[in-house]
Amino acid sequence: MENILKIEKIEKYYGSRSSLTKAIDNISFEVEKGEFVAIMGSSGSGKTTLLNCISTIDKVTSGHIFVGENDITKLKGNALNKFRREELGFIFQDFNLLDTLTAYENIALALTIQNEHISSIDKKIKKVASDLDIESVLKKYPYQMSGGQKQRVASARAIITDPKLILADEPTGALDSKSARMLLERFNYLNESLQATILMVTHDAFTASYATRVIFIKDGKVFNEIRKGNDSRKEFFDKIIDVVTLLGGDLNDAL
Amino acid sequence: MLCKLSLKNIKKSIKDYAIYFFTLILGVAIFYVFNAIDSQTVMMDVTSSTREIIKLMTNMLSGVSVFVSFILGFLIIYASRFLIKRRNKEFGIYLTLGMSKRKIASVLFFETLFIGIISLFVGLCVGIVLSQLMSLLVANMFEANLTKFTFTFSSSACIKTLIYFGIMYFLVMIFNTVNVNRCKLIDLLHGSKKSEKVRLKNPLVCTIIFIASSTVLGYAYYLVTGGIAELTEATQIFKPIIMGAISTFFLFWSLSGLILRIVMHMKKVYYHGLNTFVVRQISSKINTTVMSMTVICLMLFVTICVFLTFH
Numbered sequence: 001m002e003n004i005l006k007i008e009k010i011e012k013y014y015g016s017r018s019s020l021t022k023a024i025d026n027i028s029f030e031v032e033k034g035e036f037v038a039i040m041g042s043s044g045s046g047k048t049t050l051l052n053c054i055s056t057i058d059k060v061t062s063g064h065i066f067v068g069e070n071d072i073t074k075l076k077g078n079a080l081n082k083f084r085r086e087e088l089g090f091i092f093q094d095f096n097l098l099d100t101l102t103a104y105e106n107i108a109l110a111l112t113i114q115n116e117h118i119s120s121i122d123k124k125i126k127k128v129a130s131d132l133d134i135e136s137v138l139k140k141y142p143y144q145m146s147g148g149q150k151q152r153v154a155s156a157r158a159i160i161t162d163p164k165l166i167l168a169d170e171p172t173g174a175l176d177s178k179s180a181r182m183l184l185e186r187f188n189y190l191n192e193s194l195q196a197t198i199l200m201v202t203h204d205a206f207t208a209s210y211a212t213r214v215i216f217i218k219d220g221k222v223f224n225e226i227r228k229g230n231d232s233r234k235e236f237f238d239k240i241i242d243v244v245t246l247l248g249g250d251l252n253d254a255l
Numbered sequence: 256m257l258c259k260l261s262l263k264n265i266k267k268s269i270k271d272y273a274i275y276f277f278t279l280i281l282g283v284a285i286f287y288v289f290n291a292i293d294s295q296t297v298m299m300d301v302t303s304s305t306r307e308i309i310k311l312m313t314n315m316l317s318g319v320s321v322f323v324s325f326i327l328g329f330l331i332i333y334a335s336r337f338l339i340k341r342r343n344k345e346f347g348i349y350l351t352l353g354m355s356k357r358k359i360a361s362v363l364f365f366e367t368l369f370i371g372i373i374s375l376f377v378g379l380c381v382g383i384v385l386s387q388l389m390s391l392l393v394a395n396m397f398e399a400n401l402t403k404f405t406f407t408f409s410s411s412a413c414i415k416t417l418i419y420f421g422i423m424y425f426l427v428m429i430f431n432t433v434n435v436n437r438c439k440l441i442d443l444l445h446g447s448k449k450s451e452k453v454r455l456k457n458p459l460v461c462t463i464i465f466i467a468s469s470t471v472l473g474y475a476y477y478l479v480t481g482g483i484a485e486l487t488e489a490t491q492i493f494k495p496i497i498m499g500a501i502s503t504f505f506l507f508w509s510l511s512g513l514i515l516r517i518v519m520h521m522k523k524v525y526y527h528g529l530n531t532f533v534v535r536q537i538s539s540k541i542n543t544t545v546m547s548m549t550v551i552c553l554m555l556f557v558t559i560c561v562f563l564t565f566h
């Protein structure tokens with residue numbers, strides 16, 4: 001199977017020499033096209049940092065990240081914009097919707113930046129809105145929406161461009177279990193039917209059990225990795241819980 | 256779409272920065288009035304010695320108007336830096352969605368253009384109306400007999416205003432573009448979260464400076480109004496102008512510190528402890544308002560100075 005994402009010995013240090021934080025300490029892994037990977041770890045273990053590096057929001061201190069053939073740690077200028085525009089869909093931990101725009105316009109923004117035609121924009125938004133059950137909030141501004149609705153609008157904005165790689169930081173953090181299930185099922189659909197590759201950070205074992213593989217991170221290093229294989233989601237969930245117990249610490253509190 | 260984005264952003268910022276727009280419009284108006292005096296007075300029927308004084312005054316006014324445009328320039332740069340900072344997250348979102356920095360710069364460009372056109376247009380209209388009043392005032396001052404009131408429009412003053420402010424807005428556009436090109440995405444997205452401490456000014460220092468600067472300002476106003484008889488030469492007017500300018504600045508500087516304290520104290524009663532975000536919002540709002548007020552007062556002060564000198 002073709003590798004879509006290849007992470008090679010990346011490190012990310014914060015701070016000066018006197019107070020150095022190794023947020024990522026030599027992580028390597030590969031993700032195949034069409035995989036749905038969850039990344040778990042306790043608070044402060046470096047999950048967000050890892051996602052930021054892959055999404056080109058932040059720069060690694062050393063190491064390489066390949067998406068397809070491209071080494072994205074070396075991308076610049078228009079190539080970088082094109083990569084962000086066409087190959088990435090990013091769902092932020094705190095949504096990052098524009099307060100001046102309605103939900104509809106927020107979602108449309110992703111497509112207008114790609115110079116899509118207005119008529120096809122409308123069609124696509126209608127489709128994604130019904131998939132994520134946000135038709136009723138399309139005319140609302142972010143401050144008029146609940147946390148879960150914002151989360152889904154942000155997700156809609158990320159997936160509407162059919163990106164090759166969807167990166168999501170705690171996408172179910174603000175959702176109740178029904179909305180979470182709906183979003184995760186949408187992820188599953190994107191993953192299975194559209195062959196989208198998804199990389200998702202989460203605290204929650206239930207959310208992680210929707211993935212096909214879970215990577216555990218501790219103190220900036222890969223701690224463990226389990227695959228779903230032919231397990232049912234319930235069995236996979238139990239396995240995840242086992243590793244979480246093994247990891248101990250505050251991940252347990254998060255459940 | 257870019258245009259629409261810009262328009263939306265402006266609509267929002269007009270609500271937030273009414274005082275900033277007001278200052279710009281007033282600045283443009285004053286600039287026009289000062290430079291239009293020339294053509295307002297040419298057809299007045301006065302003696303040749305009065306004609307000399309009027310000529311001196313018009314020269315001085317156009318010099319002062321350059322000073323006014325400098326102050327305004329600082330205000331615009333200050334305000335736009337502040338407006339950009341407030342919108343870091345917005346630009347970060349554009350970048351993550353793959354918009355190029357060049358496009359973002361052009362969104363900003365359109366915004367500055369719209370703001371520039373609106374403020375220039377409204378300011379010029381206000382200025383033209385004001386300059387009619389001004390010609391009455393000047394005629395009265397020099398006891399010229401206004402044989403008939405004529406509506407005058409000074410095209411040279413208008414062109415000068417357009418050129419000066421055009422250059423100023425152009426510089427702001429360059430400044431914005433450089434600013435956008437320099438930012439890093441991670442800082443844009445998380446910059447707002449960085450603990451950018453709001454430095455509260457020491458209330459004691461504020462109070463002392465407040466008292467001192469109001470005394471000096473009062474003296475400066477006395478000099479230009481009551482004590483003007485002691486002035487023998489026109490150049491001496493610069494002493495009270497400089498005194499007035501500096502004390503106006505410090506007056507508002509200390510006032511902003513005191514106001515922030517008071518507002519926070521009042522809010523604390525309501526909310527029982529404020530988060531830094533709210534404090535930062537309040538303080539930035541107070542800061543721009545105070546900055547605009549300072550500029551308005553300075554412009555008015557300078558105007559008063561110049562007119563009373565020749566009275």
Ligand SMILES: Nc1ncnc2c1ncn2[C@@H]1O[C@H](COP(=O)(O)OP(=O)(O)OP(=O)(O)O)[C@@H](O)[C@H]1O
Nearest residue numbers: 014015021023041042043044045046047048049050
């Ligand atoms: N800008 C920064 N400067 C210095 N240290 C940082 C910075 N950002 C993150 N860190 C540190 O890097 C480590 C990893 O942070 P990261 O945000 O990746 O954690 P996380 O796994 O996403 O946690 P959470 O589950 O709470 O979101 C933490 O120890 C954090 O303190």
Ligand SMILES: [Mg+2]
Nearest residue numbers: 047048049093
């Ligand atoms: Mg995080």
